Amino acid sequence: SYELTQPPSVSVSPGQTARITCSGDALPKQYAYWYQQKPGQAPVLVIYKDSERPSGIPERFSGSSSGTTVTLTISGVQAEDEADYYCQSADSSGTFWVFGGGTKLTVL
């Protein structure tokens, strides 16, 4: 079955830039979506269609795509950004969706 690979953890100091990657063979042809989840809460969409930001999401969140890797970038990280981040995309057929394993962002 299709898999998306994320690093388990990323740590940054406040004000720095955090980059979280997500790799998958079908990413060149399928959009990626990024969700933020804080403890005890439902996930929240922070990036859709690789690089689009929903209304209400701070401008410091951005997304990019290059080949089989998509990247979520958080510029000027704030303490409130500490959370788990999940990428999501579809397999090559576009029928089945999968989440990456998640990345825990720690703000030092």
Add this chain to the structure above:
Amino acid sequence: QVQLVQSGSELKKPGASVKVSCKASGYTFTSYAMNWVRQAPGQGLEWMGWINTNTGNPTYAQGFTGRFVFSLDTSVSTAYLQISSLKAEDTAVYYCARDEGGDSSGWYDYWGQGTLVTVSS
């Protein structure tokens, strides 16, 4: 405003069944697909599949066929997840998530609050 309100926590014995509801409000229920996502304790998100709220046609992810059933009651704008022959490994929080379109797009703009299902003897 759009809301997805899920039913409360459940404690079930192995072998039993459970039905989780997800009541939608604030939009036309049949215009947006509904997805189901599982999160086991301390684990990541798993996409279980989705249901076309216009046709009622479900699509199940690998690993969620057989014991898992998605259904609808459009008269009360509610989606359901039923799990039969419960096992300890079904213990998880189950989320419903609205797709931004009528089809499955991966773009989940609204989520329910989650329903904890605990399977224990």
